Amino acid sequence: MAVLVRIPIPLRRFVEGRSVVEAQGRTVSQVLGDLGFRYPGVQQRLYDSSGLRPFVNIYLNDEDIRFLSGEDTPVKDGDLISVVPAIAGG
Amino acid sequence: MGYTTGLVCRVCGRHYPEAPNYVCEDCFGPLEVAYDYERIGHDLSPKKISSGPKSMWRYEALLPLQGRPRAGLHAGYTPLIHARRLGEALGLTRLFIKNDTVNVPSLSFKDRVVSVAVSKALEFGFETVACASTGNLANSLASQATAAGLRSFIFIPANLEEAKITGTLVYDSQVVAVDGNYDDVNRLCSELASAYPWAFVNINLRPYYSEGSKTFAFEIAEQLGWESPDHVVIPVAGCSLLTKIWKGFKELERLGWIKRNSARLYAAQASGCSPVSSAVKNGWDTIRPVKPRTIAKSLAIGNPADGYFGLQAIRETGGYGEDVSDREILDGILLLARTEGIFAETAGGVVVAVTRKLVEQGRIGRDHLTVLAITGNGLKTQEILAGKTQQPLRISASFEAFAERIEKTEGRQQYGCAG
Secondary structure (H helix, E strand, O other), X not given: OEEEEEXXXXXHOOOOXXXXXXXXXXXXXXXXXXXXXXXXXXXXXXXXXXXXXXXXXXXXXXXXXXXXXXXHOEOOOOOEEEEEEOOOOO | OOOEEEEEEOOOOOEEOXXXXXXXXXXXXXXXXXXOHHHHHHHOOHHHHHOOOOOHHHHHHHOOOOOOOOOOOOXXXXXXXXXXXXXXXXXXXXXXXXXXXXXXXXXXXXXXXXXXXXXXHHHHOOOEEEEEOOOHHHHHHHHHHHHOOOEEEEEEEOOOOHHHHHHHHOOOOEEEEEOOOHHHHHHHHHHHHOOOOXXXXXXXXXXXXXXXXXXXXHHHHHHOOOOOOOEEEEEOOOXXXXXXXXXXXXXXXXXXXXXXXXXXXXXXXXXXXXHHHHHHHHOOOOOOOOOOOOOOHHHOOOOOOOHHHHXXXXXXXXXXXXXXXXXXXXXXXXXXXXXXXXXEOHHHHHHHHHHHHHHHOOOOOOOOOEEEEEOEXXXXXXXXXXXXXXXXXXXXXXXXXXXXXXXXXXXXXXXXOOO
């Protein structure tokens, strides 16, 4: 599945400065894995040794994946995943 | 000017120069303003502060500006009231209310953070400010942006209370009502902040903005005679206020301006949106986001940005978290109004009702010095009281009409007046 991923400013230096890139996979986890494979540096920003970093929020088509099936949430062609820093608002 | 030494990541400790930036490039951790406390301690003292302006700017040295403040010059330094009648109702002898229902210019604690944020936006040279808000921030930013000659875009959940929407539109701010809850608005604004060259006060200016909340703790300590209270009960939405009250007391202790920081911090939430109090009560290490469902719209944040650090603050200080039903919130608002004459918005009802629970649980003792953070004005959320108060006595404009009605209501013997 080809999915679009919206990239926040702190990650853009690893993706040639782009705000949206394409990645492949059948689940959110696979798409993020592919993103890390295509763009070195992304993986270690998004993940630490215990998994997705606590201050990274991931949305699939504007819904927080924690309300879906987390990183196992299936994706389909044309879906949009957003990577959003968690520290905002309030 | 200024005592700041840049920004530092709260997670990995990486330093950054001052800029409209809020997230660490290495670990996505939040950036926080760092200060040169040695120089502050050398230049200032409680005595010097006591002769400062009667506003939050008496603590200017502990706020992140390079130049002088340029917005919200009268914000803060709100009353700390010994709440004897409410204390009697709750079984507490040393109960105090920090009354930000009368903060200026917009009647909530948000005037503190916005004063810093708008001053900082001007320092950075922004011409447009923006925010994601549950209402109080909207009111304050719209007001202060207009007064500073800045354009403002205010993003709110579409179902907000009418008074909070009107109280934003009146300043000719561009209000954007988003279909969705606050967390949807916040996510949208986080994405917009990457694309628009604006100062989103609670996103890219958040490290500076949030520092304004420390003044809530500074003022409590100063108004108690440079003492730390035993307990502070704080309404929690994004958990920024609680986290910054924690930082504020710790700064005062570090500077030696209070002897010992013994304040236990309590998160007060509505049961319909209680990600922080649930984590405390269940001993979770992480916040599990929720979909809010409560009349306390100002606290309806299901995915609190500072939840992680709020949990740390609560655990480190020995505090706790509790939550209350919508019914209890209404009872809390009425109890506060009918004991102390203070009309607070829903968040105030949450704090009063949660305090009652904490007393019942034995967490707050009868003679402990307890401060309630009452952060917003009830005039903004009046609609929730519809049908919950008495109706006016409706009469014709005649002496007899009044006398007849009042005697029917209250009994003849009380009133011995002739006529």
